[in-house]
Amino acid sequence: MLFSVFQMSRQGGRKTNEDRMGYCYTRESVVLMLADGLGGHPEGEMAASIAIETVAAMFQKMAQPKLADVADFLGDAIMGAHLRILNYAHSKGMPDSPRTTLVVAVIQSGQVSWAHCGDSRLYMVRQQQLLTRTQDHSFAERGRQRHAAAMPTPTELNRNVLFTCLGSPVKPVFSVAKSVTLQHDDKLMLCSDGLWSILPEHDIVSQLSQQTVEIAVQALVDQALLQAGHRGDNVTCVALGWQAPDTPAAEPESLADTSRTPLDLSF
Structure with missing residues (x-):
């Protein structure tokens, strides 16, 4: 495998940065991860950290050097992170548990698969077009889907509130x-919602299409922080550019050739 990867997290106008991100790889498999701790509950940064550390540890154990079943890994990783957060809350005697979103992507055998819980998103861009993005687990997203299907949309308070997350006493819904x-x-x-909630989708697609992932991520993060102002949310991204075999490298200084790399952990 040959790919470039870049990650960045910047604190906005919040007292703390509860976002976490990371990536790991073997010579035949890559995992990207991002979590955004929920405000309104204690220790959101701890929930996000536990989620990332859990996925990374499971990947390190199971990718030898490939995952036997990517879909099973994704589901097990999300539930494993959820249970570890609950165990942490129980061990601390916390009446309200820490909570977080989580999005995870695995690249293996020339394919990408992903899973998510909450409203941290994955975008996939190909040939200057948005190929797909994840659908948020929020009432706002449900409203958009109802509108697109010409269905009546119920009036809801706090429609941006998530209806699922990791760390809740209720079993999480994930895709x-x-x-x-x-x-x-x-x-x-x-990326976290500190980016996608501020920037138009066409700006995200344009930057990822025209720039290396390093330049695109830095530009998008800077733009989101500038537009959000001093009260803006934290902004976090991790991005990967895929290099097909036998193709001249466009970013030689940041490319990872995993044929020579046993394992890397970066989170």
């Missing part, structure tokens, strides 16, 4: 996508 075969120069980006 696992079917795998997509990668093509040369495909771009994947995982």
Whole structure:
């Protein structure tokens, strides 16, 4: 495998940055992860950290050097993170548990698969077009889907509130996508709502299409922080650019050739 990856997290106008992100890889598999701790509950940053650490540890244990079943790994990783957060809350005697979103993507055998819980998103861009993005587990997203289907939309207070997350006493709802075969120069980006809630979708697609992932991520994060102002949310991204085999490298300084790499952990 040959790919470039770049990650960045910047604190907005919040007292703390509860976002966490990371990536790991073996010579045959890659995992990208991003979590956004929920405000209104204690220790959101701890919930996000536990989620990322859990996925990374499971990947390190199970990718030898490939995952036996990617879909099973994704589901097990999300539930494993959820249970570890609950165990943490129980061990601390916390009446209200920490909570977080989570989005995870795995690249293996020339394909990408992903899963998510909450409203941290994955974007996939190909040939200057948005190929797909995750659908938020929020009442606002349900409203958009009803509108697109010409269905009556119920009036709801706080429609941006999530209806599921990790760390809640209720079993989380999560989505696992079917795998997509990668093509040369495909771009994947995982991001927190501090980015996508501020920037138009066409700005995200344009930057990822026209720039390297390093330049695109830095530009998008800076733009989101500037437009959000001093009260804006934290902004976090991790992005990957896929390099097809036998294709000249466009970003030689940041490319990872996993044929020579046993394992990397970066989170």
